[in-house]
Amino acid sequence: MTSLVVSVPTPELAADIGPVPDGVEVVVWPMTDPAPRERIDMVVTPYMSARDVVAALDGVRTRLVQSQSIGYEDIAGLLPRGTVLANAATVHETSTAELAVGLALAVQRHLDRFAHDREWSRVFADSLADRRVTILGFGGVGKAIAARLLPFEVDLRAVASRERVEDGVPVAAIDDLHRVLAETDILFVALPGSDSTRGIIGDTELSALPDGALVINVGRGPLIDTEALVEHVSRGRIRAGLDVTDPEPLPADHPLWSLPGVLISPHVGGATSAMRPRIARLVRRQIEHLVRGEEPENVVLTT
Structure with missing residues (x-):
């Protein structure tokens, strides 16, 4: 029965x-x-x-x-x-973390540029090793990203709701976000989407990052103010690897598609x-x- x-x-x-x-x-x-x-x-x-x-x-x-x-x-x-x-x-944590690290590697090592230029032009690139890496959001996806980054010999920390040490990773409180961003070379955004997290990375936060910083977003598109991101990338201050965007899908004529230093995948973090x-x-x-x-x-x- x-x-x-x-x-x-x-x-x-x-x-x-x-x-x-x-x-x-x-x-x-x-x-x-x-x-x-x-x-x-x-x-x-x-x-x-x-x-x-x-x-x-x-x-x-x-x-x-x-x-x-x-x-x-x-x-x-x-x-x-x-x-x-x-x-x-x-x-989806496993697949999303793979893509997050893949996007960071591709932008850091200029793999997207090599694929499109088809020129035997050598570039001295920044490695992941020794970079100051921050993961914004330390839930399942954030922890999966951290586990995959540690073998790359990065200087790793996270930012979440409260200060602590978890899984061997120092976690700063969200109130310290701006201070942490000022000391961040690569920022992984892995928060869920909600009214409280919408626009959590805006012009002020992007301005806090050092010149040349890389932002990887595998959370939700609205976590980042798209207009602010376009402005910072256009000035050559910030680079980006995005699996999620705002709006989504990203229109074919959107400037993010063609800006140098930006690599976009169409929200496929978990699709493996x-x-x-x-x-x-x-x-x-x-x-x-x-x-x-x-x-x-x-x-x-x-x-």
Whole structure:
């Protein structure tokens, strides 16, 4: 007898989840058509397109809506009343940290320039080694970035809500942000998007950075004031590696595309082969929590 119904958006995710406990039924529902059941205990939304389909949850009785993204600000206001939403913490940190470090390496070592110029022109570049590196935000993504940076022999610290030492990394309080920025060669921005973090890096913060500093943003585009960033990059003060932008998608005629010292990827931080096994493991754990009557992981919102 079925006691728990779980929907997933693709047959691939259903297969990746593997065997489930007795009494659990897994159905494939991409959320682009009517729900296959009036009651679906856990709904896993599609990756990258949840905003377009969450209206399909209207009239469906759920216990948990499981997102495949870490951020949820884009769908929070679209969910039916009474929805319990869990995000995908533990799923994307690995891939996002890889891209963050990759963007920093590419800009520091001028790999983007070499790829486009097609000239055998040698450049003496700045290494990651010995750079003063700051990670703004020390949650899952920030910690994953830190773990990958340490072998590069950087001078590493983070900035978060309160001062502490965590995982061997000194963490300054957010009140000390400007002081820390003045001593930062490479800034990794890894905060979530919210009203409180919007524009946290604006003209004042960019001005606090030394000339030639590199800003890597793998958090959310609105964390950085785009106009201020364009102005600083245009003057040659700041370089940037951006996986997220504001606006997003970035229009083809936006100046950031063509400014020297800027490398942009189209919000693909989590979109790698590492995602599939990690989202499958999270969904399996959530199923087990529900079967055992436990609270699910990663609950970020109840509407």
